[in-house]
Amino acid sequence: MYYQSKDKNFCLYQGNSIQVLGQLKEQVDMIFADPPYFLSNGGKKIQGRRMVSVDKGDWDKADSLEYIDNFNQEWIDACNPLLKDNGTIWVCGTFHNIYSVEKCLKNAGFQIINIITWQKSDPTPTWGELHFNFSSEYIIWARKNPKSKHYFNYELMKELNGGVLMPDVWKLPTVGMWEKTCGKHPTQKPLRLLYRIVLASTRVGEVILDPFAGSCTTGIAANLLGRKFVGIDKSEDYLNLGIKRKIDIEDYSRLIEMQKRIAENPEEVTVMVNHARQETKAKMIETGICYLRAGESNGSLCVTPGFERMEYVLLHTGGNDCQLFKLKQKGCFQIWTKESLENYGFTPSHATYYIVLKFDNTMRPKFKIPNNIKERINTYRAKIRPLSDFLDFNNL
Template sequence: MMNKNLTEEYKDFILLHGDNLEQINQINHKVDMIFANPPYFLSKGCSLQINGIWKNFEKGEWDRERDFEAIKAFNYKWLSAYRKVLKDDGTIWVCGTYHNIFSVASCMVELGYKILNIIVWQKSDARPTLSRNYFNFTTEYIVWARKHKHIPHYFNCNLMEMLNGGTRMSDVWKIPFVASWEMQCGAHPTQKPLRLLYRIILSSTREGDTILDPFAGSCTTGIAANLLNRKFIGIEQNKDFLKLGIRRKEEINSPLTADKFLKKMAENPEEIMVMINHARKELKQKMIEKGICYLRAGDSKGSLLVTPGFERMQYVLLHTNGKDCQLFKLKNRGTFQIWTADTLRQYGFSPTHAPYYVVLFFNSKNPIKIIHQPNLKEGSFTYKAKIRPLSDFIGIK
């Protein structure tokens, strides 16, 4: 087995080839987080005929079906070994289905980990289950645990709340399966979506932290880690999968591709949206004083167009000519009122461009910190109201 780093030209993307229990000796410092996608033990060596075509669902010998005791012995061994390279305040995330996840949780408790959450990942685009003897299988489970029961761990609760519209994010995550743009270099049979790793990494690590994946596969963990300014160590026994991981790393060396992937993996079909609205300096200040944002309703014919995503709007961003941006939370998600110009005048405003206006009410006492300063200079479009995802302003480097 090889034990040298296959990507020596990258200091933030280290790959080791071989058995993970042997290669752990190559890791000479402790890591901040571990993400593991171990075998689910689903493969039975069988094929099924679907619409007249035979399909093989065999993933490999590493995924061969085993009894509970063998699965538990496997999980106990690697969870015990990798606990030693995890920092005392570090956390670990382990994926599975009912075939292996109970074993993982049992081993964690025996080894002294403290289980923090069992995340239910609901695939919003899950394929129908072939057999009609069961409910449709649409979920996988992710155990999140910290190394010690009594040593606190890092959790960016504030960021998760903001990404969830200002309320606590639940332990049920509705995230699509792997998309075609994630498989341009090839596909892995158990590949995880970058959107899933995006949320995991942002919630439990800081920029500059080191993330370890002992079952690296095609290195989705590493791609997400590097895009979010984290370091990555991956171990994989299949060299073809590692070559795929290297191609994926080379793919994001292009700034344009990296930016595209970063934006796509931050996308969420249920993501909270932000209303972007330009206002003159004096008007902007008055809006903040009153907690009222308004914009013209409709075109010259008097029609009102509500853009898709408006129902998920929960923040308003006020700016002046693309500068001096301030972000506030709306008092009610996805709702607005239509006021006449006369009604606005009663509140001290001086509207002159239209007879009717869309009015949004926001909490002006608690501005939201903008992590990613937006570029709103778009020529004439700078002054037009628009909605954009919240992730354009928070969560991304």
């Protein structure tokens, strides 16, 4: 073993992945693999204002399709006995390697569940006038044993997608600067991508293996979400980078900060947080109507970016007695007069017009209520917050 953290939840091995895999005994619940794509063929991309090579190194070069197939079959076969019968594997790629991976997984007896398209919201421009810009990667999700039921966090994936089943196209950004504070890897995956994969296919306390760990993004995501990690890589430099990243999140304040950042998503569902007096809140829940002042009055709602992604409303009284409900229509509101609200038994008195949000008062999504709803004068202001603020990372 190259490294084991004090909490024993982050274990690293240095060496040839196939050889190390053959020596491991512990079975794991999920495997995430980011193998060589074999795209280092002299191509170019635009980085900043310069044209740079896409070549990653000799490890990313292949002289034939047969070589790629043999490589993929060998590491997949080596992973197979370490994965529990009800376990799943995720493998990343582009068109350079993904068809080979799919074939080799089937040869090893795996059953394909989904092929995810990761659509990069901020892709690097690729050079050339004879093709579209390369802006996507693909992730195969497969289960080891077609006869064993694999784990899929169906309800959470629905809630994160506004109450409807999440599609197989994920629009997420590439690696941000906040993920490179300890250093960077040339093929580093974004934590936000691993966040979704880990939540979708594992439970708290389960073990995740990455046979091509690199800078250990898989391990950082696993530990941030309460899972255990086993990683393998040939490069000591990259494993040392992964260790630095692990030590970084051992600081509690840094852990909380990173948990919040990892859950952020430019396409994320949002929540309207609204204070109401106790009796008014009770009437809102009874009628399924949440209202806020509109017009030139103190405390009126300012429609900001994120309103169009709003799918929930949280009602509270001065930061206490918080209750979350799903809106009947995403990102939509109506303008009502004072008289219209009075017809439903309300007694508004501060404005002529009100913004009205209708919600389903029969269902209460199971999310954690954050402890910072109460924040002095801001407690009484309506505000839009990301749904990730309401996630309990100890129970996902």
